[in-house]
Amino acid sequence: MPGKCPLCGKGELRHKKISEEMFGVSLGKFDGEVCSECGESFLSSDSMDALEARAKELGLWGLASKVKIVKSGNSLVVRIPAALARYLKVKSGQEVTVSPDREKRLVLELA
Numbered sequence: 001m002p003g004k005c006p007l008c009g010k011g012e013l014r015h016k017k018i019s020e021e022m023f024g025v026s027l028g029k030f031d032g033e034v035c036s037e038c039g040e041s042f043l044s045s046d047s048m049d050a051l052e053a054r055a056k057e058l059g060l061w062g063l064a065s066k067v068k069i070v071k072s073g074n075s076l077v078v079r080i081p082a083a084l085a086r087y088l089k090v091k092s093g094q095e096v097t098v099s100p101d102r103e104k105r106l107v108l109e110l111a
């Protein structure tokens, strides 16, 4: 007996293999349920564990983190955590292009 979607309350949840990605890198397909109405997908807790394990394997886990902006002269400085710098192979002194993307997003593009 399929369950109702907890998000829209209308659709029925159907079992499906769901492709997941993190930071644009494919993590593979995981067991989950997809709503027939709104299309929202829900992973089982086993799948969540498997996804986490795969993300850790690929060195993606924990790359998103909160950092504080600090003042330096008239500019503001954002620190890039060591793990993220290693992952992206960013070095001190390297040039990046910084630009806004939508209202609350900042993009750093590596050359």
Ligand SMILES: [Zn+2]
Pocket (backbone or CB within 6 Å): 005, 006, 007, 008, 009, 010, 011, 035, 036, 037, 038, 039, 040
């Ligand atoms: Zn739904």
